Structure formats: structure tokens, C-alpha cells
Amino acid sequence: MSEVLEKAKRAKLAAAELAKLSSGxxxxxxxxxxxxxxxxxxxxxxxxxxxxxxxxxxxKPKAFIDRLTLNEQRIKDMADGxxxxxxxxDPVGETGAMWRRPNGLQIGxxxxxxxxxxxxxxxxxxxxxxAAGLCLKTGNAVILRGGSEAIxxxxxxxxxxxxxxxxxxxxxGAIQLIEDTDRASARELMRLNGLVxxxxxxxGTGLIKAVVEEATVPVIETGVGNCHIYVDGxxxxxxxxxxxxxxxxxxxxxxxxxxxxxxDRRIAEEFLPVVIKELxxxxxEIRGCEETLKIVPDVTRATEEDWDTEYxxxxxxxxxxxxxxxxxxxxxMHGTGHSEAIITDNYHAAQKFLDEVDAAAVYVxxxxxxxxxxxxxxxxxxxxxxxxxxxxxPMGLNELTTIKYVIYGSGQIxx
Amino acid sequence: MSEVLEKAKRAKLAAAELAKLSSGxxxxxxxxxxxxxxxxxxxxxxxxxxxxxxxxxxxKPKAFIDRLTLNEQRIKDMADGxxxxxxxxDPVGETGAMWRRPNGLQIGxxxxxxxxxxxxxxxxxxxxxxAAGLCLKTGNAVILRGGSEAIxxxxxxxxxxxxxxxxxxxxxGAIQLIEDTDRASARELMRLNGLVxxxxxxxGTGLIKAVVEEATVPVIETGVGNCHIYVDGxxxxxxxxxxxxxxxxxxxxxxxxxxxxxxDRRIAEEFLPVVIKELxxxxxEIRGCEETLKIVPDVTRATEEDWDTEYxxxxxxxxxxxxxxxxxxxxxMHGTGHSEAIITDNYHAAQKFLDEVDAAAVYVxxxxxxxxxxxxxxxxxxxxxxxxxxxxxPMGLNELTTIKYVIYGSGQIxx
Numbered sequence: 001m002s003e004v005l006e007k008a009k010r011a012k013l014a015a016a017e018l019a020k021l022s023s024g025x026x027x028x029x030x031x032x033x034x035x036x037x038x039x040x041x042x043x044x045x046x047x048x049x050x051x052x053x054x055x056x057x058x059x060k061p062k063a064f065i066d067r068l069t070l071n072e073q074r075i076k077d078m079a080d081g082x083x084x085x086x087x088x089x090d091p092v093g094e095t096g097a098m099w100r101r102p103n104g105l106q107i108g109x110x111x112x113x114x115x116x117x118x119x120x121x122x123x124x125x126x127x128x129x130x131a132a133g134l135c136l137k138t139g140n141a142v143i144l145r146g147g148s149e150a151i152x153x154x155x156x157x158x159x160x161x162x163x164x165x166x167x168x169x170x171x172x173g174a175i176q177l178i179e180d181t182d183r184a185s186a187r188e189l190m191r192l193n194g195l196v197x198x199x200x201x202x203x204g205t206g207l208i209k210a211v212v213e214e215a216t217v218p219v220i221e222t223g224v225g226n227c228h229i230y231v232d233g234x235x236x237x238x239x240x241x242x243x244x245x246x247x248x249x250x251x252x253x254x255x256x257x258x259x260x261x262x263x264d265r266r267i268a269e270e271f272l273p274v275v276i277k278e279l280x281x282x283x284x285e286i287r288g289c290e291e292t293l294k295i296v297p298d299v300t301r302a303t304e305e306d307w308d309t310e311y312x313x314x315x316x317x318x319x320x321x322x323x324x325x326x327x328x329x330x331x332x333m334h335g336t337g338h339s340e341a342i343i344t345d346n347y348h349a350a351q352k353f354l355d356e357v358d359a360a361a362v363y364v365x366x367x368x369x370x371x372x373x374x375x376x377x378x379x380x381x382x383x384x385x386x387x388x389x390x391x392x393x394p395m396g397l398n399e400l401t402t403i404k405y406v407i408y409g410s411g412q413i414x415x
Numbered sequence: 416m417s418e419v420l421e422k423a424k425r426a427k428l429a430a431a432e433l434a435k436l437s438s439g440x441x442x443x444x445x446x447x448x449x450x451x452x453x454x455x456x457x458x459x460x461x462x463x464x465x466x467x468x469x470x471x472x473x474x475k476p477k478a479f480i481d482r483l484t485l486n487e488q489r490i491k492d493m494a495d496g497x498x499x500x501x502x503x504x505d506p507v508g509e510t511g512a513m514w515r516r517p518n519g520l521q522i523g524x525x526x527x528x529x530x531x532x533x534x535x536x537x538x539x540x541x542x543x544x545x546a547a548g549l550c551l552k553t554g555n556a557v558i559l560r561g562g563s564e565a566i567x568x569x570x571x572x573x574x575x576x577x578x579x580x581x582x583x584x585x586x587x588g589a590i591q592l593i594e595d596t597d598r599a600s601a602r603e604l605m606r607l608n609g610l611v612x613x614x615x616x617x618x619g620t621g622l623i624k625a626v627v628e629e630a631t632v633p634v635i636e637t638g639v640g641n642c643h644i645y646v647d648g649x650x651x652x653x654x655x656x657x658x659x660x661x662x663x664x665x666x667x668x669x670x671x672x673x674x675x676x677x678x679d680r681r682i683a684e685e686f687l688p689v690v691i692k693e694l695x696x697x698x699x700e701i702r703g704c705e706e707t708l709k710i711v712p713d714v715t716r717a718t719e720e721d722w723d724t725e726y727x728x729x730x731x732x733x734x735x736x737x738x739x740x741x742x743x744x745x746x747x748m749h750g751t752g753h754s755e756a757i758i759t760d761n762y763h764a765a766q767k768f769l770d771e772v773d774a775a776a777v778y779v780x781x782x783x784x785x786x787x788x789x790x791x792x793x794x795x796x797x798x799x800x801x802x803x804x805x806x807x808x809p810m811g812l813n814e815l816t817t818i819k820y821v822i823y824g825s826g827q828i829x830x
Contacts, residue, residue: 016747020770101792105781114803115773193627197803212608216628218636218804239826246828332431354821355435358530366520366824375829376820377516388529388612388817389633390805402803405791406769409781411654413661414790 003180004188008116008143008195010173015115015141017171023090026137029168030086033136034079036164037129037157041075047156048125055149063253067124068150078129078157081380085133088379091398092139095406106408111401113139115197118189119382120211122203123147128157131202132175134382136165138400141174143196145189148181155179190215197402198390202383205310220391220399222383225255225338226310227368230327230353231275232344233266239365240343241275246367247341249282253312255384256339256361256371260307260317262327268320269295276318284314291320307334324349328356335359337386339368360386360393418595419603423531423558423610425588430530430556432586438505441552444583445501448551449494451579452544452572456490462571463540470564478668482539483565493544493572496795500548503794506813507554510821521823526816528554530612533604534797535626537618538562543572546617547590549797551580553815556589558611560604563596570594605630612817613805617798620725635806635814637798640670640753641725642783645742645768646690647759648681654780655758656690661782662756664697668727670799671754671776671786675722675732677742683735684710691733699729706735722749739764743771750774752801754783775801775808 001009037044048070055065091111098108117140119131128144135142146154158177166172178185190199190211199219201211212221229247231240247258263271272295276286286292287302299318306317307330321327324342331340341363342353350364361371371393373381378396385391391399416424452459463485470480506526513523532555534546543559550557561569573592581587593600605614605626614634616626627636644662646655662673678686687710691701701707702717714733721732722745736742739757746755756778757768765779776786786808788796793811800806806814 016771016773019773099792101790105785107791112773213631218802219633220804221633236826242826243828250829350823356431358431358434358527359819361820361822363822364824366822366827367829369829370520370822370827371820375516376522377514387633389635392817393820402807404774405776405786405808407776407778407781407785408765409779411651411657412781412785413658414665414782414784 002188004178004185005192007176007178008189008192011141011143011176012116012195014171014173015113018136018139018141018174019113021139021170023092025169026090026139027086029136029165029170030082030133032168033133033161033164034082034086036160037075037079037082040160041072044070044075044153044156044160045072048153050152051150060149064123068153070125070153074126078126081126081130082133085137085380088137088397090137091401096403103412104410105412108406109403110406112404114400114402116141116143116195117400118143118145118196118199118217120145120186120189120199120201120203120207121147122207123150125150125153125157127202128154128177129161131382132158132161134380134397134400136170136174138397140400141176143176143178143189145178145186146181151179151181187214190217193217200383220383220385220395221387222385223255224310224336224386225257226260226308226334226336227256227258227339228260228262228331228335229258229341229343229368230262230321230324230331231264231267231271232324232342232346232349233264234346234349235343236345237271237274240271241278243341243343243365243367244275245278245282247369248279248284248316249314250367250369252314255310256368257312258316258341258368259309259311260319260334262319262321262330264324264327265291265320265322272296272318279316282314284316287315287317289319292318310336324352328353331357331359338384339363339371341366341368360384417603419593419600420607422591422593423604423607426556426558426591427531427610429586429588430528433551433554433556433589434528436554436585438507440584441505441554442501444551444580444585445497445548447583448548448576448579449497449501451575452490452494452497455575456487459485459490459568459571459575460487463568465567466565475564479538483568485540485568489541493541496541496545497548500552500795503552503812505552506816511818518827519825520827523821524818525821527819529815529817531556531558531610532815533558533560533607533611533614533632535560535601535604535614535616535618535622536562537622538565540565540568540572542617543569543592544576546797547573547576549795549812549815551585551589553812555815556591558591558593558604560593560601561596566594566596602629605632608632615798635798635800635810636802637800638670639725639751639801640672641675641723641749641751642671642673642754643675643677643746643750644673644756644758644783645677645736645739645746646679646682646686647739647757647761647764648679649761649764650758651760652686652689655686656693658756658758658780658782659690660693660697662784663694663699663731664729665782665784667729670725671783672727673731673756673783674724674726675734675749677734677736677745679739679742680706680735680737683707687711687733694731697729699731702730702732704734707733725751739767743768746772746774753799754778754786756781756783775799
């Protein structure tokens with residue numbers, strides 16, 4: 001039996017036990033796991049050092065090394081993350097609704113764990129602790145497949161978490177790490193129908209695309225965000241500038257950062273010079289449409305490709321549009337259904353934008369950067385879904401559960 | 416451009432318009448569509464006759480011919496089905512919850528259509544009207560790919576429905592039928608990522624398995640039901656017999672019929688002869704385990720394969736088990752997560768079964784045959800999901816929608 005299959009089978013057995021655990025035991029385990037991470041700081045940093053040395057030797061870029069690095073503070077942050085999860089309400093066992101049918105059957109919708117969740121991710125070791133904590137809280141077993149560059153760190157983290165959780169009464173096998181980081185092991189995980197209930201890819205476009213292409217188990221697609229801000233002709237210019245600067249520069253490398261600015265022709269001539277000047281002061285490169293270039297001549301000309309690009313960088317595409325209808329059309333053609341915003345003072349424009357833009361999160365007069373489980377008040381997040389099935393937008397604990405119908409009868413048969 | 420791609424693109428355009436329609440217009444359209452089906456009875460029966468002749472010539476079995484047949488009554492039933500859908504509440508536009516964050520952002524969860532739904536099915540022409548009605552009611556465009564044997568009937572039905580709905584103000588292209596019934600057209604539909612938001616296969620195991628294997632778009636797996644009834648040692652024997660007879664024989668060819676009976680050893684010797692006698696009077700063939708054979712010697716011996724077989728026929732596998740724990744373990748190993756029932760008078764056994772059996776519908780003292788959108792009170796059904804993502808159990812109108820977050824701001828930026 002392959003490593004993947006064996007570990008998935010063990011995790012699936014654990015899942016049946018996990019589903020029965022009370023919140024008390026799960027919370028206690030999360031607390032002990034948090035303590036264990038902190039207590040094992042030296043062990044974790046030592047393991048991480050081996051990954052870091054290999055990454056430096058193979059010439060990985062600085063940002064990559066940074067994401068891979070564990071230090072005392074980051075280990076404390078991972079532990080605190082588990083404590084936050086511990087303090088959230090447990091959705092498992094809630095019966096959202098229960099009704100009685102004319103024949104007397106009582107039918108209830110009960111929230112239950114999904115079962116076994118697979119997570120495929122890249123080289124951030126903190127995802128390991130995070131995913132394990134979220135799955136444990138919701139009574140799910142988890143099988144983790146992280147990137148090869150973080151394998152020694154991940155092994156150390158899972159060792160600490162497994163041992164601590166087992167001591168706290170969590171069934172053995174609930175947290176599994178696939179140590180074989182070949183492509184073949186990821187592919188095998190993607191095709192374990194009947195064992196893996198859901199697979200969540202966390203990472204860049206390439207990873208997510210590969211999973212969507214190859215997986216036969218149910219997948220929740222996360223993350224790609226080609227987000228827009230549309231500045232309506234009727235709006236407060238200062239608010240618009242403030243929101244655009246925030247959405248582009250507060251953290252450009254994330255999926256809810258803005259990538260294209262759409263400006264209503266009615267105010268383009270007056271507004272574009274102002275906003276472009278401010279953006280440039282923040283080192284943002286502008287790629288403008290024909291009309292933008294006429295107004296601010298020294299910007300780079302945008303190509304068709306720019307409208308479809310998630311830069312994740314200090315670059316912003318800018319396009320002048322003929323009002324809200326063209327803006328909505330452009331978003332429909334080029335958006336990825338993540339986060340879209342309008343800046344307007346006009347009631348009807350706001351309502352129209354909310355109604356007609358098809359995305360996980362649609363904003364009026366706020367930064368797209370708020371699309372996030374913590375900012376939405378869910379207290380935690382396993383990712384941001386850009387598909388429409390099961391979960392859309394930030395996924396919190398609820399999205400890691402499913403329902404089952406429990407039916408109380410008294411001898412009913414079907415006529 | 417292929418037929419599939421062209422029709423999917425047209426449907427996707429229609430979907431954006433459909434999402435904006437009021438319930439009033441959609442309901443009016445459903446009413447006119449129902450009338451049109453009835454008014455065009457002769458046209459539909461004539462088209463159906465061509466399919467029937469071909470089916471007879473190619474020697475299709477009687478049950479197949481029956482499923483394929485349209486007559487006046489069945490056309491009236493299709494029309495009435497649309498009227499039932501018309502009278503159901505429209506879930507689109509509901510804001511299930513809205514909350515305010517500390518920074519003043521107001522975040523609402525609004526129910527919206529999925530967009531473009533693909534349905535792949537076999538040779539029941541009534542699925543065509545049913546799926547079109549359910550999708551229209553929920554503001555979705557639909558692209559239908561039915562079996563080749565029903566293609567002339569399906570073309571006629573879609574022609575009548577499209578024309579009627581267009582006259583009622585539904586955008587052109589909202590209901591699409593793929594006329595090319597090659598395997599390649601189904602495969603193309605399964606891989607239209609970015610156009611098809613959800614694909615629902617309706618039909619036998621082979622069809623569903625092919626879709627799960629080959630699709631890259633999100634799929635809702637429906638239907639396979641290897642359902643169990645466990646008769647606990649403490650139970651009312653008459654109730655048990657009555658429920659078993661109902662679950663096996665009221666309609667054996669459907670997914671919520673029982674396929675395996677598990678009997679507590681404590682009562683096997685007394686109960687098995689009684690229930691087997693009654694089942695045989697209804698022409699049910701019994702396939703028993705070793706212990707069953709000791710008690711009722713003249714039954715066929717079950718093989719390992721029987722525990723995993725969805726007979727969809729007058730056959731029942733019977734196994735004696737060592738109490739509820741073995742019953743739950745057996746269901747965990749062999750069940751398909753559809754519908755499972757316990758017959759018991761014992762409170763603790765009932766609770767344990769409801770808690771520990773992992774299936775879409777778990778019953779105490781009732782027939783498994785109730786797993787159905789109408790019986791659950793949803794008023795309509797597009798299928799029964801046996802997966803855990805998005806929808807589980809009977810899928811009504813709600814399951815044909817998704818949510819989007821609408822966020823009302825007043826200039827908020829992320830700190």
C-alpha cells in the first residue's frame with residue numbers, strides 16, 4: 001500500500017471517532033497543541049533550519065525564504081492561531097432547522113463534520129498548524145500535502161501536534177502528513193474518491209489549476225483574485241483615492257488586492273491625474289488604456305493581457321469606461337469572481353453594482369482588502385473560495401462542515 | 416466553435432439576465448410553459464413516437480421503452496410539475512443574515528443563482544422539463560445533455576419551452592439542449608470550466624461514475640443508494656416487518672429502497688423466519704449470511720459482493736450482526752451514504768445510530784423510502800446528493816443557488 005493510501009485510510013478511521021468528540025475534548029486538545037508548539041520551539045527551529053539551508057543553496061528568492069522561515073515569534077503566532085480557533089463556537093451538532101411533516105415524521109438538519117479533508121499547499125509551514133487546527137475543531141481528520149521545500153519543518157510541526165493531540169484524547173491518525181513530496185503523491189491524493197471528502201488547494205494559480213484539472217474528489221477552488229474598483233462619476237474623490245491606495249498598496253501580494261481600476265469617463269480627466277500621482281508616490285506602476293494615456297501621457301500602455309492579469313505586485317491597470325454598464329461588463333469578462341468594489345455617492349449605482357456583479361464579495365465604498373475570514377467576523381479562515389459550490393468567499397468553520405438529515409419516525413411507511 | 420461551446424456561451428450570457436429577473440416574471444413564464452406543453456401535446460407525442468420506434472427496433476427492454484414514453488397523461492404531469500415549481504417560494508434574493516463589523520461595514524449574505532447549470536441524464540424525457548423548470552425558477556440558465564434515445568422528444572420539449580419562456584420575457588438562450596449525443600459532447604460539457612458553474616448527472620451508476628471521473632467543472636454526485644435497515648434486539652416486530660416490506664417492495668427500482676437488512680443476533684432466530692416469509696410472499700429473493708442460512712436453510716448464500724450491491728430489484732441481502740456496533744461498522748464499510756434506518760424501541764440505540772451513521776438521511780423507525788424532496792417538504796427535487804459538498808440528500812430550490820456577500824461601506828480601508 002502506498003504512503004498516501006495508507007495514511008488516508010488511517011485518517012478516515014480516525015474521522016469516524018473525531019465526529020463523536022465533544023467540543024470540550026477538542027478545545028482542550030487545541031490548547032495543549034498550542035502549548036506544545038511553544039514548548040518545542042527549539043526543535044521546530046532546528047528542523048526549519050535544514051529546510052532554509054536547502055532553500056538558500058538552491059537559490060530561492062528572498063520572499064520565498066521569508067515565507068519558509070520559522071522563528072520564535074512565528075511559532076508563537078501559530079500557537080496563538082490554535083488558541084483563537086479553540087475559542088470559536090463549534091458548529092458541529094447544531095440542528096439549524098427541524099420540522100414536522102403531515103405524516104408525523106420529524107426531520108432535522110444537523111451540522112456534521114465533512115470527514116476527511118485533504119489540503120495541498122506550498123511552502124508556508126504555518127499552513128500546517130492552521131489547517132490541522134481548523135480541521136480538528138470541526139471534527140474532521142486531515143491529510144496534509146505541503147511543498148517539498150518545507151518538508152522537514154512540516155514533519156516537525158505535525159510530530160508535535162499529533163503527539164500533543166493524542167495525549168489530549170484525539171484519536172491517533174487524525175492529523176496526517178504525506179512525507180513523499182513527489183508530484184505522484186499529490187496526484188494520488190487528488191483521486192482518492194471514497195476516502196477524501198474534500199480537497200482544498202492553497203497556493204498560487206498553477207497549483208490550483210493542477211488540482212482542478214486532475215482531481216476526481218470534490219474540490220474547493222480558492223484564491224485567484226483579479227479584483228476591480230470602479231470609480232463612479234458621482235463620488236467623493238478623496239474617499240476614492242484613499243480606498244484605491246489601500247486596496248493596491250496595503251498588501252499587494254494577496255488575492256484581495258485590487259488589480260484594475262475602472263474610471264467613469266465623466267470624471268476621468270479630473271480624477272486620473274490625482275489618483276495616478278498618489279499611486280506613483282507609493283511606487284505603483286500604472287498600465288493605462290488609450291484614454292488614460294491621453295490624460296496622463298507618461299504611463300505604460302496596457303495590453304489586452306493586462307485586463308486578465310493578477311499582478312500581486314505594485315502594478316495597477318487603469319481603464320476609462322463609459323459608465324457603470326461598461327464597468328460591470330468589463331468585470332464580467334475579466335474578473336475572477338473574487339472581490340469587486342464601486343465608489344459612488346449614487347444610490348442607484350450602488351444597488352445596481354451589488355445586484356449585477358457576480359462575485360464572492362461585492363463592495364460599495366470600501367476596500368476590496370476586507371475579503372477575509374477574520375475581517376468578516378468568522379474568527380478563522382481556511383481560504384477564500386472563488387467557486388460557487390458549497391462555499392463562496394471566506395471559508396470559516398461552518399464551511400468545513402456538511403449536514404445530515406436526522407429523521408425521527410414512529411413506524412411511517414411510504415404510501 | 417463546437418455546438419456545446421456555442422450553446423454554453425449563449426446560455427452564460429442569458430444567465431446574467433436571468434439573475435436579475437423578478438419572481439413575478441419567472442413564475443409567469445413557468446405558467447405559460449406549462450400551458451404550452453399541454454397545448455402542444457400532439458406535437459410532442461409525434462416527436463416521441465419517432466424515438467419510440469427507434470427504441471423498439473433496436474430491441475430496448477420494456478422498462479426502457481416505458482421510461483421513454485410520452486402520452487397525454489405524462490405531458491400533463493410535466494406541465495403540472497412546472498406549476499408546482501411556480502408556486503414554490505423563490506429563494507433568490509433572500510439575505511439570510513446581515514451583520515455589522517466594529518469598523519461599521521455591513522456585511523450581508525445574499526442568495527443568488529449559481530449561473531449556468533449543466534444536467535447530463537439518460538432517456539427520461541420528463542427530466543428535460545423538470546430540470547428546465549427548476550433552473551428557471553432559481554434564475555439559472557441550463558444546458559441539457561440527454562440520452563440519444565430520447566433526442567427527438569427532448570428537442571420537441573425544449574422547442575416548446577424555449578418559445579413559451581421567450582414570449583414570457585425570459586432571455587433567449589436560457590434553456591439549451593445539446594443535440595449532438597456523442598460521448599464527446601458530454602465530455603466537452605464536463606470540462607467547460609469558467610462557463611458551467613455546476614454539473615449534475617442524473618442516472619445510473621455508470622453515468623455518474625463517468626462524470627465524476629472526467630469532469631473538471633464542479634459536480635454534484637447524485638443517487639447511488641446501497642441502503643440498510645438495522646433491526647435492533649429491542650423493537651416492535653410488526654413495525655419492523657412493515658417498514659422492511661415497504662422499503663424493499665414499494666418501489667424497488669429507486670435509490671432509497673433498502674438493499675441490505677441487518678438483524679441483531681438477539682432476535683434473529685425468532686425474527687428472521689417471520690420477515691423472510693413475508694418478503695417471499697412479495698416475491699423478494701433473499702441472499703443470507705451464514706447465520707441466516709442456519710435459521711432459514713433454504714435461502715441463497717450471500718457472497719461478499721452482495722454487501723456492496725445496489726440491486727434496484729426484488730432482492731434483499733440479509734446479515735445477522737452482533738448488535739448495533741457491528742451494524743454501524745457494516746454500514747460504514749458498505750453503505751453509500753444515502754439512507755440508513757434503525758428499528759428500535761431503545762432510546763440509547765436510536766441516539767447512537769443517529770449520531771454515528773454517516774449518511775445523507777438517517778432514520779429511526781421509518782422507511783428509507785422517504786428520502787425525497789417532496790417527502791421532505793421541499794416541494795421539488797433535482798436529485799439526491801450523496802456527496803458532502805454543497806448539498807447532501809434531497810436537493811430542492813435552495814441547493815440550486817449559491818450566496819454572495821454584499822458589503823455596504825462608508826469609506827473603510829484596511830489597517
